[in-house]
Amino acid sequence: MKISFIQPSRNNLRYLRWSYDSIRKNQGRHTVQICVADDFSDDGTWEWCQEMMEKDANFNAIRNEGPTRLGHTILYDRLVNEVAQHDLCMIYHADMYLMPGALDAIEKYMYAPNPAPADTDTGKQMRNVPISKTIVSLTRIEPPLHPPGPEKIIKDFGTEPEEFKENELLDWYNNTGFNEYYIYDKFGDEQPITEGIFAPWAFWKSDFQEIGGHDPLYAPQSKEDSDIFNRFQLNGVKFIQTWEGYVYHMTCRGSRFNPTLTEVGKESDEWLAQNKRSTRNFLRKWGHMVMHDEYMKPIIPSKYNIELRLFNGTEQLLYELEPLFDYITIDLPLSVVDEYKAKEQPNTMFDLNKRINPPAVSDADIVIRTDGRKFTQNTIQIIYNLSQILDNSDLETGNFEIDILSLDVRRIKTYENNLIVCK
16 A cells, blocks of 8 residues: 655644654554644754655655645645645644554555455455545544544544654553454444544545545644535545554644644644634534534534524624624624724634625624513523524424524525535
C-alpha cells in the first residue's frame, strides 16, 4: 500500500521528530510519503524539514513564509492538492505515535482483494482494489487529558516525547487481548469496527477533492473537521473506525495545548478565541451545533431557511441569535446594529449586511416572530434545537407556535445537501 501522511505543523518540532521516528519504525511493508507544512514556525522546523528532504526521498515539505498564520484548515488542503503523491492520504497529527500494524488495518478496509490469482509467494489475494467512498480512522490510545469515551482507550504512557514510555506501551499493546475493546453487534458477535471518524483518518484524494476539501470559513482551525465530516457523510462516504489499528495520541499539541502558547491541560487563549469564532460560523452554515453519536459518527439535522423577526430585541439577543438564522430583523437603533456588524464581520465570511435587517423583505421559507422581553433560557434552548424539533414534527405549511415563537411555514424545504461541496 502507498499512502501520503498529511501533517501541518507550527512550532511543533519536538513532536514532529518523535512522530516521524514512529512512522518510519512501524510503517511495515508500506510506502509512506510524509508531507509536512511548516506554518511560519520559529523553532527550527523548516531547517529540519530541509534536512529531512535531503535524507529521505519520501519526505516532502512546504512552508508558509508568514507573517500570518494559515492554520491547518488551509494547509491540509495545500498538502493534499500540491504535495501528496499517492491517491490514499491520511490526516495525521505531529503528536501521534504510529503503532505497529496500524497501516495493515487501514489497508484491510480501504482495499478489497484483487480477483486475480493469488500471489505465488504468499498464497494470498493481493488487496489492491480501492474501495471508494470510504474513510478509515485509527483508534486512539490517549493519556487522561480529556473525558473518556467509548471511541478511544485511556491509558497513560506519557504526555511529552521526552517522557514517552515506548517500551511500556509496546509491552502492553503486545500482551493485551484487544478484542476486549471490540464492539458487539446485535447478535452478540465481536466486530473490530465502529462508525466514528476523527484523526487520524485515511481517505481517498478523489473523495476529498470531490467535495472541495476543507472550508476556509474555519481558518485557521477548529470545527473544520466537524464540517468536512458532515459533508463526507452527506456525500455517501462510509466511516470505519478500526479497532485493529492504533496510534498513541498525546493530544492537542497544535494549538489547544501547544507548549509554546500554554501548558498541558490548559486551553490557550488563541484556541479559545478561534474556537468561539468557528463555533459561531458552524452555526451560521448548518443552523445547529456540532452533533455526533457516542462513537463520533456525525448526526446531521436538516438545514432550513429561516428568518427571525425579533421585537423588543437587545444587543445581547442579537449577539446570541444572529448565527442561528439565515436572516434576523431586530428593532434596535441603527447605530447599535452597525456597531455589531463592525465587530463581528471580520470574524466571518458571511455578509452580515444581508443577514441582519436585510434591505428587502426576505423570501425565507419559515418566518418566526417573537418578543425579546419574554425570552427565557428555555426559549434559547428551543432555538438551538430548532432544526431537530422541525425534523421531528409533522411539518406542514401554515402557522403554529412553539413556546413564545410564532412560526409561519411558507415552504417545506431543506438545504443541507447544498452544503456538501465547498466552492
